[in-house]
Amino acid sequence: MPGHDSARDIYRQALPVISVSLIAGLFAGTILASETMRANIAEVPGLLLLLPAFLATRGGVYGSLGARLSTGLHQGIIEPRFRLDRRLTNAVVASFLNGMTVSVFIAVVTYATLVLFGDGGSLFQLVGVMVVAGFLSAVIMITVLIAVIFLGYRRGLDPDNVIGPVVTTLGDVFGVFFLLVGVAAVGAVS
Numbered sequence: 001m002p003g004h005d006s007a008r009d010i011y012r013q014a015l016p017v018i019s020v021s022l023i024a025g026l027f028a029g030t031i032l033a034s035e036t037m038r039a040n041i042a043e044v045p046g047l048l049l050l051l052p053a054f055l056a057t058r059g060g061v062y063g064s065l066g067a068r069l070s071t072g073l074h075q076g077i078i079e080p081r082f083r084l085d086r087r088l089t090n091a092v093v094a095s096f097l098n099g100m101t102v103s104v105f106i107a108v109v110t111y112a113t114l115v116l117f118g119d120g121g122s123l124f125q126l127v128g129v130m131v132v133a134g135f136l137s138a139v140i141m142i143t144v145l146i147a148v149i150f151l152g153y154r155r156g157l158d159p160d161n162v163i164g165p166v167v168t169t170l171g172d173v174f175g176v177f178f179l180l181v182g183v184a185a186v187g188a189v190s
Contacts, residue, residue, distance in 0.1 A: 013161040021165040028172040031180070040183045044129065045121035050110040051179065054133065057102045058171030062141045065095040066163035069149050073159060080150040092146075096138050103134030125186055132182035133175065140178075141170045 031037060041048045068091045072078030078087055107126040114121040148166050149159045 009158075013157050014165065017162045017165045021169040024169045024173050028176050031173075031176045036180060037176070040180060043187075044125060044183055045119055046110040046114050046126055047129070047179065047183070049113060050106050050126065050130070051176075053106045053109075054103065054130070054179065055171055055175045057099070057106065058137055058141065058175050059168050061095055061099045061102060062138075062145055062171065063163065063167045064098075065091055065142065066145055066149060066159065066167055069146065070159035070163060073149070073153050080153045082146070082150065088146075092142055095142060099138045099141075100131070100134050103130040106130055128186035129179065129182035132185045133178040136178040136181060137171070137174045140174050141167070144170055 069078060069088075072087055072091075073080055078085070104127055107130040108123070111121055111123045111126050145163075145166060148162065152162055153159055
């Protein structure tokens with residue numbers, strides 16, 4: 001992998017990913033605008049309040065994983081192979097734990113905000129939704145992110161040029177979808 005990509009190389013590598021990201025972002029918006037999502041927003045107090053924080057933290061947590069993997073590949077300390085080694089395992093476990101911790105924290109802060117403003121809500125329901133959505137999004141994002149980074153790297157792409165759009169797209173599409181799944185799962189339990 002060359003040390004310095006030209007602006008043209010960066011553009012050539014990033015443009016297809018950004019194009020797919022645009023289409024997927026529109027799909028995420030379609031899910032968000034769906035009748036099912038609107039009904040869930042009305043049914044679960046605080047769901048709309050926690051949505052932006054949840055989506056933003058997907059990018060932050062798993063963007064860090066992508067950056068760690070990219071740095072490891074560039075430095076030669078991580079091989080672009082689908083087998084666990086200590087560095088890859090540590091990066092994945094740390095990202096997973098961060099993602100789950102942040103998901104529960106968002107639920108608690110959302111509940112506290114609802115209580116502060118007298119809007120009620122259920123801490124159990126919010127934490128349950130966020131645990132389900134956080135877990136499912138973590139599994140998908142970690143799996144797809146590792147696959148895209150490793151396969152792209154082996155094909156000569158610089159992971160630094162594709163991580164951002166991949167992470168934000170995955171976070172938006174699967175984040176919104178898995179919030180719906182979380183509402184359905186918690187609703188089935190309660």
